[in-house]
Amino acid sequence: MLKFRYLFDNPDLMRTLLKNWDYDEDSEELFQYFRISANAIYPLRIQGEICYLCFSPVSEKSKENVLAELAFLDYLRSQGYPAMKAVKSRRGEEVVKKETSWGDYYASVKRWTHRDVIDWIEKTLDVLGLDQEPMRELALLRHEFDRLTITQDNYGLIHYNFEPDNVFYDESNQKCSVIDFDDAMYHWFVMDILQALEAIRDEMELDDCSHQQAKFLQGYLSVCDINENLLKLKALFNRFARLYQHTRVARAIEEHLEDEPDWMVGLRVKLERLLMETRLDFGE
Numbered sequence: 001m002l003k004f005r006y007l008f009d010n011p012d013l014m015r016t017l018l019k020n021w022d023y024d025e026d027s028e029e030l031f032q033y034f035r036i037s038a039n040a041i042y043p044l045r046i047q048g049e050i051c052y053l054c055f056s057p058v059s060e061k062s063k064e065n066v067l068a069e070l071a072f073l074d075y076l077r078s079q080g081y082p083a084m085k086a087v088k089s090r091r092g093e094e095v096v097k098k099e100t101s102w103g104d105y106y107a108s109v110k111r112w113t114h115r116d117v118i119d120w121i122e123k124t125l126d127v128l129g130l131d132q133e134p135m136r137e138l139a140l141l142r143h144e145f146d147r148l149t150i151t152q153d154n155y156g157l158i159h160y161n162f163e164p165d166n167v168f169y170d171e172s173n174q175k176c177s178v179i180d181f182d183d184a185m186y187h188w189f190v191m192d193i194l195q196a197l198e199a200i201r202d203e204m205e206l207d208d209c210s211h212q213q214a215k216f217l218q219g220y221l222s223v224c225d226i227n228e229n230l231l232k233l234k235a236l237f238n239r240f241a242r243l244y245q246h247t248r249v250a251r252a253i254e255e256h257l258e259d260e261p262d263w264m265v266g267l268r269v270k271l272e273r274l275l276m277e278t279r280l281d282f283g284e
Contacts, residue, residue, distance in 0.1 A: 001037055001038060001248055001249065001252040002036065002037070002038065002039075002040075002056060002057075002060050002252065003060065003251070003252055003254070003255065004252060004253065004255065004257060004260075004264060004268075005255065005257060006036070006040070006056070006057060006060065007036050007264070008036075009034060009036070010040075010102065011031060013100060013101075013102050013105070014031065014034075014040070014042050014053065014055075016098070016100050016101075017053065017055050017096070017098055017100070017105060018042075018044065018053055020089040020090060020091070020093075020096045020098065021046065021053075021087065021089050021090065022046065022090060023044050023045065023046050023051075024044070024045040024046060024047065024048065026045060027043075027044035027045045030042070030043040030044055030045065030050075031043075031044070038056070038182045038183065039054045039055060039056045039061075039182050040054070040055050040056065041053070041054050046087060051087055054182070055105050055106065056105065056106070057103055057104065057105055058097070058103070058104040058105065058106060059103070059104075061106070063095065063097075063106065064116075065182075066095055066106065067095065068157070068184055068185065068186075069181045069182055069184050070086050070094060070095075071157065072157050072159070072181050072184045073085065073086070073181060075157060113185060113186040113187070114145060114185065114186065114187045114188075114191075114240070115145075116185070117185060117244060118138065118141065118142055118145070120247075121134075121138055121243060121244060121247045122135075122138055124247050124250075124251050125138065125247060125250075128247075128250055128251060128254060130250060131279075133279055133282040134243060134246060134247065134279075134282065136282070137239065137243050137282045138243060140239075141236070141239060141240055141243065144236055145236075145240075148188065148230075148233075150188075153224075153225055153227075154188055154189060154190070154226065154227055154230060155186065155187065155188050155189065156186060156189060157184060157185075157186055158184065158185060158186070158187050158189060158191060158192035159178065159181060159183070159184055159192055160183040160184060160185055160187070160191065160192060160195060161180055161183040161195070162178070162192060162195060162196040162199070163195075163196065163199030163200075163203065164199060164200060164203045164204065165203070166178060166179050166180045167179075188230060188237070189220075189224050189226055190226055190227075190230040190231055190233070190237060191237050191240070191241075192220070193216075193217065193220055193226065193231075194234055194237050194238060194241075195241060196216055196220075197213050197216065197217070198238075198241075200212050200213050200216060201213070239281075242278050242281055242282075243278075243282075245274075245278065246275060246278040246279065249271050249274060249275055250275055252271070253268055253271050253272065
C-alpha cells in the first residue's frame with residue numbers, strides 16, 4: 001500500500017504521465033474506474049484495446065520492482081498464459097520515469113527476492129522506530145530462511161497475491177486471466193501456494209472452500225514440483241507474510257494528514273486494529 005498522501009485520485013498527474021503514450025480519445029470515459037493501492041492504475045484504450053496505466057512515486061517503488069513485474073508477465077506469456085504485455089511509450093520505453101509537479105514518478109518492476117523484502121522490512125522498521133517484537137521476528141525469519149535450500153525447482157518468480165479477486169474467468173473461452181502483479185517477487189514457490197490457499201479460505205464459502213483449495217493445489221503442482229518438506233514449513237512462511245503485511249501497513253499510516261476525509265479515518269482505524277492483531281502473533 002502507498003502512503004496515505006498518494007491515495008487520492010489525481011487526474012492531472014495521470015494525464016501528465018499518459019502524454020508519454022499515444023492513446024485513443026475515447027479513453028476519457030474509462031478514467032473514472034481507477035484503483036489506487038500499491039500503485040495507481042487507470043484503464044484506457046490504445047488502438048481500441050483496453051490497457052492500464054500503472055504508476056507510483058519513485059519514493060515508493062524501486063525501478064527493479066517494476067522490472068520484476070514485467071519479467072513475470074513475460075514468463076507467463078512464454079508459457080502460453082494470457083498475461084498483459086508492456087506497451088512501449090512514444091520513445092520506445094517500457095518503463096518511463098517522469099519529473100512532474102507532484103514529484104518524480106515511474107512504473108517499473110524488479111527482480112524482487114525474499115532477501116530484498118527482508119532488507120526492506122528491516123530498513124523500514126528502523127525508520128518507523130517501532131517496538132522490538134517486529135525486529136526479533138525479522139531476525140528469526142532471516143535466520144530460518146538462510147537455512148533453506150534454494151534450487152530451480154523450489155524457488156523462482158511468484159505472484160504472491162494470487163487471490164480470487166485477482167483471477168478472472170472468461171466463460172466464452174473457458175480461460176482464466178490474472179491481474180495485480182505488483183507484489184511479485186522471487187521466493188520459494190510454497191509461499192505462493194500458502195498465500196493463495198489462505199485467500200481462498202478467507203473469501204470462499206465454507207462448503208466450497210476445501211474443493212477450491214484442492215483444485216488450486218492440483219493445478220499448481222501440475223507445473224511445479226514442490227518439496228513436501230517445504231510444505232510442512234507453513235508456519236514459517238505465514239510468519240513472513242504477517243511481518244511483511246505489518247510493516248507495509250505501519251509505513252502507510254505513519255503520517256497523519258490535516259482534515260482527513262471520513263473514509264480515510266475509517267481506514268486508519270481498521271488498519272490500526274490489524275497492526276495490533278498481527279503484533280500479537282509475533283513469536284508464535
